[in-house]
Amino acid sequence: METAHLVHPTITVGNYIVDGWRLKPRRTRILAAGGNNTTNVRLLINNNNVVVQQRLLPIKSASKVDVERLMNILHQDLLHVFDDDHIFDLMVYDKNIKFQDPITKFDNIIGYLFYIDMLKLVFTPNVHIHWIKQTGSYEITTRWAVEMTISFLPWKPSLVITGTSVIGINPTNGKFCSHVDYWDSIDNNDYFSLEGFMDIIKQLHTCNNSPELEAPKYQILKRTATYEVRRYSPFISVKTQSGKLARSTGFNDEAGLPDPNKNDVSCLRSIQGGFAAVLKFSGKHTEDIVRAKQKLLRSSLLLDGLKPKDGRVPDRYNDLLGTVSPMKVGK
Incomplete structure (x- = not known):
């Protein structure tokens, strides 16, 4: 034979x-x-x-699923997901992969890739991957932050979404079979979340017309409905005799920052940077209001399991648009 x-x-x-x-x-x-x-x-x-x-x-699972290899591939895919020249390794994605976030849902790889292309077209997205780890035999979890700007709108609103993604692995073929996003800013992360939709609408209505100050550089680690957790680079704090307070990595007269050589500067301080929780609010910057906002910020942090240190640093860039009150947070 x-x-x-x-x-x-x-x-x-x-x-x-x-x-x-x-x-x-x-x-x-x-x-x-x-x-x-x-x-x-x-x-x-x-x-x-x-x-x-x-x-x-x-049925038996695939003999060996190399989760470490899949995590490395996933990390690169997520980190460069919006890069024009990035090519996905579709061999590790199930053709029927299920994607879901609070306002979007797809049931195959075509919809998954279409959603990515749509975000690249409408927004200018920037992704930060804070960590990625295995959380189950066939499960990977990652924490991320996405910042997006809608440049074609006159007021150029920015969207900031932070959260976690839980990615499932099909044990029979060793491929990614599910991807579910959970946003930090809302409680209801099920599809379709009206709370998630309103969070996007609220950010779209935020006007970013504050002066082009040389502001401190920071990275948003977490954004909730109440506060943001940021990691700041070192910067300089300047306070004038008129009460104006600015924070910068340098000085820029054209941007409206005070000249440290002029008599109007009453205090010049170097800040080492680090982690801070930030609560934004608009209106008057009185001591009573600042204390009330500090109390709200502290209670929100404690409720989420964070332990804030004592003290606060008020920031006021523009009296017309509002103020920002950050508070240091233990890592």
Whole structure:
């Protein structure tokens, strides 16, 4: 009897479709796609006819799923998800991958990639991946922050969303099969979340027309409905005799920052940077209001399990638009 070879055949076995193996006259155990069992088949060649005998067995996971390798691929994909020249390794994504966030839902890889392209087209997104780790036998979790600007609108609103993603791995093929996002700024993360939709609308109505100050550089680690947790780079704090307070990595007369050599400067202080919780509010910057906002900020942090240190540093860039009150937070 001669051995026959088929190149990527497709054979229907009962209600199962088995594909992609080398056909030999011996017992072969293969996975049957689309079912909850594997199929033990006997393939015999007799007068150029194929005889298939089947027996259903309990399903087993793929022998080894290299989660470490998948995490490395996922980290690069998420980090460069909006780069024009980034190419996804579609071999590690299930064609029926399910994606969901509070306002979006897709059930296949085509919708998944369409959503990414749409965000790149409408916004100017910038992604920060804070950490990624394995949280289950077939589960990876990552914490991220996304900042997006809608440049075609006259007021150029910015969207900031932070949260976690839980990515599931199909144990039968070792591919990503689900991706669910959870936003820090809302409580209801189920689809479709009216709370999530209103969070986006609220940010779209925020006008970013404050003076182009050389502001302190920071990275947003977490944004909730009440506050932001930021990591600041070192900067300089300047306070004038008129009460104007500015914070900068340098001085820029054109941006409206005071000249430290002029008599109007009453205090010049170097800040080492670090972590801070920030609560934004608009209106008058009186001591009573600042204390009330500080109390709200502290209670919100404690409620979320964070431990704030004593003290506060008020920031006031523009009296017309409002003030910002940050408070140091233990890491």
